Amino acid sequence: KQEVTQIPAALSVPEGENLVLNCSFTDSAIYNLQWFRQDPGKGLTSLLLIQSSQREQTSGRLNASLDKSSGRSTLYIAASQPGDSATYLCAVRISGTYKYIFGTGTRLKVLA
Amino acid sequence: DAGITQSPRYKITETGRQVTLMCHQTWSHSYMFWYRQDLGHGLRLIYYSAAADITDKGEVPDGYVVSRSKTENFPLTLESATRSQTSVYFCASSEMYSNTEAFFGQGTRLTVV
Numbered sequence: 001k002q003e004v005t006q007i008p009a010a011l012s013v014p015e016g017e018n019l020v021l022n023c024s025f026t027d028s029a030i031y032n033l034q035w036f037r038q039d040p041g042k043g044l045t046s047l048l049l050i051q052s053s054q055r056e057q058t059s060g061r062l063n064a065s066l067d068k069s070s071g072r073s074t075l076y077i078a079a080s081q082p083g084d085s086a087t088y089l090c091a092v093r094i095s096g097t098y099k100y101i102f103g104t105g106t107r108l109k110v111l112a
Numbered sequence: 113d114a115g116i117t118q119s120p121r122y123k124i125t126e127t128g129r130q131v132t133l134m135c136h137q138t139w140s141h142s143y144m145f146w147y148r149q150d151l152g153h154g155l156r157l158i159y160y161s162a163a164a165d166i167t168d169k170g171e172v173p174d175g176y177v178v179s180r181s182k183t184e185n186f187p188l189t190l191e192s193a194t195r196s197q198t199s200v201y202f203c204a205s206s207e208m209y210s211n212t213e214a215f216f217g218q219g220t221r222l223t224v225v
Contacts, residue, residue: 032211034213042218043217044202045216046215049212051211089155093214098143099145099157099170100157100204100214102147102155104153105154
């Protein structure tokens with residue numbers, strides 16, 4: 001059974017710091033991995049999608065990497081801003097199905 | 113407007129009542145999903161659908177019923193609501209190809225009293 005874990009559960013950093021969020025999964029048979037952002041009381045906004053054949057994806061200050069063999073993905077946020085404060089979720093799409101399995105998220109707070 | 117919309121956004125209902133949460137998407141995506149989000153559990157899949165008239169159970173389907181008579185709609189019905197079904201419910205959709213993103217609605221906050 002696929003399990004997705006995100007560490008740390010919560011993170012508080014000063015503005016301007018570069019930071020790394022971690023996501024690990026137990027079964028490497030995935031189609032892709034997607035990172036989402038969730039603001040309080042809101043839905044999920046897709047940030048980056050990495051296909052199983054890719055190593056990384058970049059969008060602005062965000063960079064996500066994928067190491068399928070070790071079951072790990074990281075989301076790197078450069079020069080963090082207070083507006084980055086949110087919960088970040090990773091989800092893996094299981095091979096052979098169209099199901100996504102989610103981690104429980106990392107709650108990020110960037111202090112001005 | 114293009115996108116995925118859920119209604120209602122907030123709902124309070126009594127134990128034992130039937131309640132239906134609506135989900136509508138304008139992209140004609142093949143796949144649609146219902147998740148519930150609870151503190152300490154993250155998002156858990158309730159049901160999903162690969163196409164009109166094709167549905168399948170997720171991790172936590174008990175107490176829920178879905179239907180998909182049209183591609184764009186995927187309602188979720190709680191047949192007899194229980195307090196344990198108090199949660200935030202998210203609908204999502206994606207294209208049929210394995211390398212495409214999933215898009216989520218804004219959620220429905222359901223309280224069962």
